[in-house]
Amino acid sequence: MSNIHPDASAQRLRTIVAAATSLELRTPGHRADLINRHSLDPSGRIRIDLPVDSRLATDITHQREVAAVLEITDLAPTPVRDRVRGRCTLSGWLAPVTISDTRNEDEDLTVALDLAAVELSVDGITAMVDPADFAAAEPDLLAAEEAELLCHLERRHPRTVERLCRLVEPRHRHGVQRVVPVRLDRHGLVLRLERVSGHRDVRLGFTSALRHSDELRERMAELLERGTACSRRTRTWLN
Numbered sequence: 624m625s626n627i628h629p630d631a632s633a634q635r636l637r638t639i640v641a642a643a644t645s646l647e648l649r650t651p652g653h654r655a656d657l658i659n660r661h662s663l664d665p666s667g668r669i670r671i672d673l674p675v676d677s678r679l680a681t682d683i684t685h686q687r688e689v690a691a692v693l694e695i696t697d698l699a700p701t702p703v704r705d706r707v708r709g710r711c712t713l714s715g716w717l718a719p720v721t722i723s724d725t726r727n728e729d730e731d732l733t734v735a736l737d738l739a740a741v742e743l744s745v746d747g748i749t750a751m752v753d754p755a756d757f758a759a760a761e762p763d764l765l766a767a768e769e770a771e772l773l774c775h776l777e778r779r780h781p782r783t784v785e786r787l788c789r790l791v792e793p794r795h796r797h798g799v800q801r802v803v804p805v806r807l808d809r810h811g812l813v814l815r816l817e818r819v820s821g822h823r824d825v826r827l828g829f830t831s832a833l834r835h836s837d838e839l840r841e842r843m844a845e846l847l848e849r850g851t852a853c854s855r856r857t858r859t860w861l862n
């Protein structure tokens with residue numbers, strides 16, 4: 624049995640879907656890798672824009688409903704050895720949002736997925752998510768900015784990452800050759816501690832969850848201050 628909290632799973636899944644730029648779509652007889660062709664409508668349904676002249680679009684137009692499986696892989700945006708942070712599988716039925724006999728051949732056919740089952744795998748743990756919970760969940764408020772923020776931190780502020788690493792327990796820092804930020808959400812920052820073989824992910828939690836993205840600068844400053852304080856305590860103890 625998974626020990627992922629259902630509410631946390633639904634939000635994590637919604638965040639992955641909202642932030643993803645690509646997905647794999649499988650239907651009976653078809654498989655396609657789609658880039659920048661999916662979105663979420665206000666009700667939480669996944670919509671996909673299919674080239675109107677594709678075989679899949681033709682099948683859906685004729686059959687009105689096609690069984691489908693969507694697979695999305697959540698990848699860390701920063702350069703680490705194992706970039707996979709999670710995977711989600713969403714299955715159900717694709718149906719056209721609108722049917723038009725006068726559609727131009729250069730238009731897309733927009734279809735929506737009527738969810739039947741949702742599965743999320745993170746850190747070796749797989750959880751089933753109720754489709755209604757997925758539809759009702761809100762993505763993390765940093766979902767759209769996370770990749771850019773992490774890459775900026777990793778490329779432009781190595782000293783900051785070094786200071787943040789001071790918050791990690793000394794026993795976990797032993798043998799670490801490289802530290803890279805791999806996740807950022809409203810609850811905190813996750814650092815990847817890479818060794819010669821293997822790695823460990825450590826979460827540095829904010830004092831309180833962000834209520835809006837404007838609070839991020841303040842929460843990061845608090846983390847840095849805590850990191851500096853840890854360094855001072857270490858020097859005092861050594862002296």
